[in-house]
Amino acid sequence: MNYTFQFGVVLARWPEFLEGAWVTVQLALAGFWLGAPFGLFFAWVRTSGPKWAKIIVGIYVIFITNIPVLIQVWFLYFGLPDAGILFDKYTCVTLALVVATSAYSCEIMRAGFLSVHRAEIEAAETLGFSRLHTVWYVVVPHIVRTIYPALANYFIVMTLSTSMAMIVGINELTGAALNIASENYRNLESVAIAAVLYIIITFAMSLSLALVGRWAFRVKARIF
Amino acid sequence: MESFLNQIPAFFSAGNVTLLAEAVGVTIALTFFGCLVGFTSAFLIVMARQTPGRWAIPLRGAAILFVELFRRVPFLVTSYLVLFSIVIVIKNPSLFIVGLVSIAIYATAFTSDIIRGGFESIPRQQIEAAQTLNFGRWRTMLYVVIPQSWPVILPPLIIFMVAFVKDTSLVGYIGVFELAFRGKELNNQGFSGIFVYGFIALIYFCLSFPLMRFGYWLEKRLATSRGQESQRELR
Amino acid sequence: MPHLEVKNLSASYGNLQVLHDVNLSFEKGEVVALIGPSGSGKSTILRVLMGLTPCTGGGAVLDGRPIDYRSAASVRAARDRMAIVFQQYNLFQNMDVMRNVTIAPIKIKRRARTEVEAEAVKILARVGLAEKGRAYPDQLSGGQQQRVAIARALALKPEILLLDEVTSALDPELVNEVLDTIRGLAKDGMTMLIVSHEMAFVREVASKVVMMDKGRVVEVGTPADIFERPQTDRAREFVGKILRH
Numbered sequence: 173m174n175y176t177f178q179f180g181v182v183l184a185r186w187p188e189f190l191e192g193a194w195v196t197v198q199l200a201l202a203g204f205w206l207g208a209p210f211g212l213f214f215a216w217v218r219t220s221g222p223k224w225a226k227i228i229v230g231i232y233v234i235f236i237t238n239i240p241v242l243i244q245v246w247f248l249y250f251g252l253p254d255a256g257i258l259f260d261k262y263t264c265v266t267l268a269l270v271v272a273t274s275a276y277s278c279e280i281m282r283a284g285f286l287s288v289h290r291a292e293i294e295a296a297e298t299l300g301f302s303r304l305h306t307v308w309y310v311v312v313p314h315i316v317r318t319i320y321p322a323l324a325n326y327f328i329v330m331t332l333s334t335s336m337a338m339i340v341g342i343n344e345l346t347g348a349a350l351n352i353a354s355e356n357y358r359n360l361e362s363v364a365i366a367a368v369l370y371i372i373i374t375f376a377m378s379l380s381l382a383l384v385g386r387w388a389f390r391v392k393a394r395i396f
Numbered sequence: 397m398e399s400f401l402n403q404i405p406a407f408f409s410a411g412n413v414t415l416l417a418e419a420v421g422v423t424i425a426l427t428f429f430g431c432l433v434g435f436t437s438a439f440l441i442v443m444a445r446q447t448p449g450r451w452a453i454p455l456r457g458a459a460i461l462f463v464e465l466f467r468r469v470p471f472l473v474t475s476y477l478v479l480f481s482i483v484i485v486i487k488n489p490s491l492f493i494v495g496l497v498s499i500a501i502y503a504t505a506f507t508s509d510i511i512r513g514g515f516e517s518i519p520r521q522q523i524e525a526a527q528t529l530n531f532g533r534w535r536t537m538l539y540v541v542i543p544q545s546w547p548v549i550l551p552p553l554i555i556f557m558v559a560f561v562k563d564t565s566l567v568g569y570i571g572v573f574e575l576a577f578r579g580k581e582l583n584n585q586g587f588s589g590i591f592v593y594g595f596i597a598l599i600y601f602c603l604s605f606p607l608m609r610f611g612y613w614l615e616k617r618l619a620t621s622r623g624q625e626s627q628r629e630l631r
Numbered sequence: 632m633p634h635l636e637v638k639n640l641s642a643s644y645g646n647l648q649v650l651h652d653v654n655l656s657f658e659k660g661e662v663v664a665l666i667g668p669s670g671s672g673k674s675t676i677l678r679v680l681m682g683l684t685p686c687t688g689g690g691a692v693l694d695g696r697p698i699d700y701r702s703a704a705s706v707r708a709a710r711d712r713m714a715i716v717f718q719q720y721n722l723f724q725n726m727d728v729m730r731n732v733t734i735a736p737i738k739i740k741r742r743a744r745t746e747v748e749a750e751a752v753k754i755l756a757r758v759g760l761a762e763k764g765r766a767y768p769d770q771l772s773g774g775q776q777q778r779v780a781i782a783r784a785l786a787l788k789p790e791i792l793l794l795d796e797v798t799s800a801l802d803p804e805l806v807n808e809v810l811d812t813i814r815g816l817a818k819d820g821m822t823m824l825i826v827s828h829e830m831a832f833v834r835e836v837a838s839k840v841v842m843m844d845k846g847r848v849v850e851v852g853t854p855a856d857i858f859e860r861p862q863t864d865r866a867r868e869f870v871g872k873i874l875r876h
Contacts, residue, residue, distance in 0.1 A: 175484045238604040239597045240562035242576055247597065250580075251589030328468075335470035336566055346473055360480040367469045367477060374468040525721035528681045529735040529787070530710045539734060543725040 175360075182361040185352050192348030193369050199344060200331040202266050207273025208323070214274060215281035229278070236275035242336050244268040249340050265337045269330065276326055284319035313389075320391045324381040328374050335370075345369055407587050407595075419578035420599060422492070426564050426574060430496045431557040434503025441508045442515060443533070459508075466505035472566045474498050479570050495567040495574075499560070507556055514549035515541050551615035558607040562600060575599060632695055634659040634822050635791055639689030642672075642679050649675050651846045652689065657824075657839060662817045664833040664854075665826045667843035668869065673826040674718075675846075677793045680824075681715050682706035694790060711740075714784035715793040718800050720776040722768040722783070728755070729764040732783045740787070747786070754782045758812050774805030778812055785816075792816065794825045830873055834858060842866050 217229045236244075248264040259267065288311055296306040338347030349366035353359045385391035444452075444459040466474060475498040482489045482497070518541050526536040568577030579596035583589050637655040641648065650672045657663045665673040678684040679700065680691060686700040693712055699705045722731050729751060736747045755761050758778040768776055777797055784792060794813065798806045810832050816823065817836050827833055833840060833854060840857040842849045842865075850857060850866040858874065861867040 234605065235601065238562075238601045238608065240565040240576060240600055242565045243579075243593055243597050243600065246576075246580065246583075247589070247593040250583055251593045254588045254590050332468070332470040335472045338472075339569060346470065346476075349473075350476075360477070360484070363473060363476045363480060367473050370470060370473060371465060371468040521717065521719050521721040522723055524683055525717065525723070527683065528710055528715050529783075530707055530739050531735075535738065539738070540723050540725070 177361060178358055179361050179365075181356050182352060182358050182365055188348045188352060189345065189365060189369060192343055192345040192366075193373060195342065195344040195348075196331065196334050197373065199265060199269065199334040199337060199342075200327065203269025203273050203330055203334070204327050206266070207270040208277050210270070210274035211277030212281055214278035215285060218278065218282050219285045233275045233278050236271060237279065241268055241272050241333060242339065244271060245336065245340060261337075261340045261342055264340065265334075265342060269334070273326075273330065277323060280322045280326060281315075281319055283322070284315040287318050288314055316389055317391050320385050320389055324378070324385065327381070328377055331374060331377065332370065403587050403591060407582070407591070412582065415578055416575070416599075419573060419575040420603070422572065423561060423564050423574045424603070426492070426495050426499060426567060426572065427557060427561045430499025430564075431503045431553075431560065433496065433500040435507055435511075435553055437500060437504045438508040438511050441504060442512045443537070445508075445512070446515075446533070463505050463508050466501055471498070471502050471563050472569065474502055475567055475570050491571045494570060495564070495572040498567065499564065502563075503556070503560070507553055510552045510556070511549055514545040517548060518544055547618035551611055551618060554614060555608065555611035558604055558611055561603055561607075565600075633657060633692075634661070634694060635824070636692040637676065637680070637689075638691065640676065640679060640686060640691070641688035642675055642684055642686050644684075648687075649846050650679065653843075653846070653848055655841060655848065655851075657822070659822050660820045661838045662823045662825065662836055663839045663841060664837035665824065665841050665843060666828075666830070666833060666857075666869075667849070670845070671843040672846040673843050674795050676843075677715060677795050677824065677826060680709065680713060680793060682709060711787075712789060713791045713793060714787045714789035715795060716777070716780045716784050716797050718796040720768075720773070720780040720800075722776055722779055724768055727765050727767050728760065728771075728779050728782075731768070731779060732786045735783070736786050751782070751786055754785050755779075757785075757815065758782050759808065772805055773801045774808045777801065777805075777809050781809075781812055781816075790822065792821055792823045794823060794827070796826050796828065798827065798829055830858075842869060844869070 214229050214233065217225045218233070221229070245264055245268040248259060248267055249261060252259065292310055292314065293306055296310045301309065334344055335346040337344050338350060341347070343351065345366050346363075349362045353362035356362075441459045441463060444455050447455055469477075475495065478498045478501065479489075479491075479494050482494055515537075522540055522544075523536060526540050531539070564574055565576035568574045568580075575596060579592050583592045633656045635655075635657055637653055640650055640653040642650040649670075653672070653676060655663070655676075665676065667673055675684055679686045682700060690700060691698045691709070693709065696708075698709045700709075723734070726734065729748070732751045732754065733744075733747045736742045736750075737744055752761070752764070755764060758781055760775060760778055760782065763771065763775065763779075768779070771779065781797075797813075798809050801809065806829070810829065813823070813825070813832075814836060825833070825837070835854075837854050839851065840854050841851050842857060842861075844865050850861065850863050852862075856862075857866060858870055861870050
């Protein structure tokens with residue numbers, strides 16, 4: 173094996189890496205915060221909506237969660253133009269992430285809704301809570317504490333999955349790394365730096381999410 | 397719409413159908429064998445992580461580090477790391493093997509916690525009994541821990557593997573001829589994107605959905621078994 | 632020569648020292664009972680002897696051969712020659728009674744299967760479970776499971792049998808069947824170290840009683856000595872409390 177590692181050449185281009193990392197974070201935030209409200213709505217429909225709505229949303233969720241996100245991106249970016257709909261690549265990727273988030277977060281939140289036991293509600297009612305108070309002081313905190321770890325975990329998984337955006341030409345972190353690699357032929361070093369940045373980003377994310385969870389919602393989670 | 401319908405016979409030509417079938421085969425083989433290797437090394441990682449003794453501290457640390465690092469790197473990036481590392485040593489590697497190794501590494505990182513959780517659910521008292529009988533760690537695993545924990549470990553592993561079928565689509569980007577990229581080829585050849593990707597999505601759905609249901613069914617079914625060797629009625 | 636000597640044995644859990652310089656000695660065929668309040672270290676002695684709890688000082692001598700608990704090979708040798716029965720029976724849930732009893736002799740001691748199984752049948756008969764060979768632990772009562780645990784220990788042909796509060800987890804009506812089994816073993820001359828709360832049984836079966844408190848040996852003597860003529864204050868206090876019922 174005769175390969176000399178030259179990290180210097182690659183590290184010199186750190187601004188591009190950081191820019192790419194920032195794009196990654198932006199995609200993740202957009203995908204999550206635009207998709208989660210839909211997820212909440214769908215979860216509510218699936219638990220307490222009319223039968224016809226439950227079926228439609230159910231089919232949607234089952235379909236989306238069994239298709240690769242990549243195919244969804246390609247469908248939007250390469251497929252829709254045939255029908256005359258042209259989205260730019262950022263919109264395509266964000267849209268695909270929003271759709272995926274709406275489906276996966278729906279399932280997470282639905283599990284949270286279903287985890288509330290009748291017993292808790294009855295206990296609150298016998299203590300004299302009104303319906304509204306019961307919901308706000310007992311049910312909602314319980315659901316939030318149940319859902320939070322799963323959603324936090326999903327957010328991190330989604331951040332990692334933004335790497336496939338490079339396939340349509342977006343310069344998020346993986347894309348930036350491969351661009352740099354194609355110019356100086358330092359393939360392994362460039363990708364390794366990208367990997368390290370992903371590790372740092374996700375580690376920082378899980379740390380802050382765990383801390384927020386502990387302080388705001390009293391969700392016990394391992395910090396590391 | 398007419399051009400769309402006109403495309404159908406051309407799309408389903410014998411050549412295309414063969415290529416697509418091959419691609420499905422590659423996707424399934426990659427996922428299955430990659431996960432098999434991954435689950436085995438995840439088991440070894442768990443054993444490494446539980447090795448007692450001060451001398452084993454680097455070993456335990458390495459095992460923990462491996463899992464924590466590769467859980468935080470996107471699968472696409474892991475695939476590139478594997479490809480670029482292998483290329484240094486072997487000039488023209490089989491891309492299928494590169495894909496397999498990437499999948500194995502990813503599976504190892506994500507399933508070692510599942511396996512470890514399953515092993516740790518066996519009551520300590522049985523482990524102590526095995527120790528006093530001079531079983532040693534590997535025999536304890538073989539005769540006591542694995543027989544009782546596999547009903548709890550296997551279904552999540554199956555669910556992981558089925559969910560992973562979707563992620564193998566990324567391996568196509570390093571050049572493996574799996575399903576997603578075959579679809580892209582057909583799109584590039586001129587077939588309507590909506591139709592091609594819709595059809596490919598349908599294939600993935602047919603692979604994923606039934607097996608997911610099977611995984612969840614298996615989880616429920618095995619939740620009551622305790623690895624006992626013969627059928628017998630409860631008292 | 633004493634069958635087992637415990638010499639200056641010390642042990643701690645983290646910062647808490649649970650055994651201080653314990654010394655014991657007994658001959659072949661003796662039945663030694665360890666009594667004392669909870670936390671006095673009685674079970675800890677058994678666990679240290681079997682290498683389950685780390686020993687921070689001292690060691691043991693079994694039939695003239697010393698055991699160094701810092702050496703893994705030595706611990707293995709100790710486990711080869713002594714067997715322990717736990718309070719919670721600790722049977723392997725995925726194996727039937729026969730396999731629980733025979734697996735160690737076959738797989739670890741590498742003896743022939745037919746020979747081991749023939750012996751196991753005899754041992755199971757001895758503990759009164761001849762027809763239960765194919766039953767699984769969760770199909771048996773607590774007393775039956777404990778007798779299987781004793782059979783499993785006996786199948787190893789140990790030089791010394793350690794019994795750690797083997798009746799404490801049992802429903803009262805199941806205690807006697809286990810005590811009967813132990814009586815039988817005592818009559819057959821098995822050297823035993825028993826930790827127990829069953830004072831009447833201890834008085835009847837033990838040849839030597841060791842009273843412990845806070846990790847130290849307080850007094851040693853025959854059952855008559857300890858229960859009727861306790862010498863130390865602590866022993867007198869303990870005996871007074873337990874014999875009031």
